[in-house]
Amino acid sequence: MTTTQAAPSMGELQEREHGTGHDYAKGSPHIRHHTIRDRLVTGLHTLVQEVIDRNGQCRVLELGAGHGTFTDHLLAAGAHVTVTEMSEPSVRFLEHRYRRNPNVTVVHDQDGTAACQVGVVDAVVCVSVLHHIPDYLGTVKQLVENIAPGGAFISAQDPLWYSRRSRMSMNLDRNAYFLWRLGQGQFRRGLSTRLRRMRGIYDEANEADMVEYHVVRDGVDEEALENLLTSAFEKVELQRYWSTQSGLLQAVGERFFPPTTFNLVAGHRI
Numbered sequence: 440m441t442t443t444q445a446a447p448s449m450g451e452l453q454e455r456e457h458g459t460g461h462d463y464a465k466g467s468p469h470i471r472h473h474t475i476r477d478r479l480v481t482g483l484h485t486l487v488q489e490v491i492d493r494n495g496q497c498r499v500l501e502l503g504a505g506h507g508t509f510t511d512h513l514l515a516a517g518a519h520v521t522v523t524e525m526s527e528p529s530v531r532f533l534e535h536r537y538r539r540n541p542n543v544t545v546v547h548d549q550d551g552t553a554a555c556q557v558g559v560v561d562a563v564v565c566v567s568v569l570h571h572i573p574d575y576l577g578t579v580k581q582l583v584e585n586i587a588p589g590g591a592f593i594s595a596q597d598p599l600w601y602s603r604r605s606r607m608s609m610n611l612d613r614n615a616y617f618l619w620r621l622g623q624g625q626f627r628r629g630l631s632t633r634l635r636r637m638r639g640i641y642d643e644a645n646e647a648d649m650v651e652y653h654v655v656r657d658g659v660d661e662e663a664l665e666n667l668l669t670s671a672f673e674k675v676e677l678q679r680y681w682s683t684q685s686g687l688l689q690a691v692g693e694r695f696f697p698p699t700t701f702n703l704v705a706g707h708r709i
């Protein structure tokens with residue numbers, strides 16, 4: 440008799456990639472490169488300040504907070520933050536890190552539904568997380584419904600929708616990643632993953648295919664998100680920019696290459 444094993448849950452897959460001791464900065468352009476990080480940090484401070492000015496408080500829901508790199512900035516700006524994480528080791532890390540901070544609540548979102556049940560907040564923050572969520576449009580729609588009038592939404596560091604990008608843009612992006620990857624080792628895994636993707640094959644049990652869900656498929660539809668937010672907020676700004684892992688190629692690409700990545704900043708919830 441043969442037994443079929445159930446595919447691992449998204450929570451289990453996220454944990455494989457973001458396990459104990461995971462280095463969130465490695466391979467994260469929005470943490471490593473000051474131009475990207477500074478724009479994001481400034482955006483977070485501005486968002487919290489504007490919401491406090493308008494609503495008198497800023498209760499933030501931050502999805503997929505990792506180890507709290509950006510939570511610290513939200514707190515410094517004056518927010519009370521509920522952070523969610525799918526990876527249990529990261530949940531433990533956050534609980535320990537903020538154990539003496541009454542302004543932080545940590546939620547283990549095992550199946551990706553808890554964030555939408557947190558209740559009313561003044562702002563939602565998603566840093567490098569929407570591309571991990573298969574139904575990101577449905578999730579954002581629900582999250583926006585829980586934002587109080589006058590509130591805000593920010594999503595950062597997601598790949599632009601591939602079908603709107605030129606072949607040159609895709610090639611520059613992939614070659615820049617490949618050059619960086621050469622210095623990282625794990626060639627065999629990288630090569631077999633690349634070959635599978637070129638054939639359009641995705642394995643539901645393989646974290647390489649599932650965790651960076653939309654990075655390895657078709658990008659994130661920035662225009663669909665922008666439309667969704669435009670119906671709920673008075674002002675919406677879509678920021679497109681070049682982003683890659685290598686520091687040198689980041690500096691060159693910022694000046695000469697087409698954008699690969701986007702932030703969406705929405706203010707004043709109607």
Ligand SMILES: C[S@@+](CC[C@H](N)C(=O)[O-])C[C@H]1O[C@@H](n2cnc3c(N)ncnc32)[C@H](O)[C@@H]1O
Binds near residue numbers: 554
């Ligand atoms: C690329 S990391 C970004 C972490 C952090 N925001 C940062 O920028 O340093 C993505 C994180 O999102 C988490 N994650 C993925 N899907 C999630 C979901 N639906 N709800 C909560 N966390 C999620 C992963 O476990 C991972 O820690």
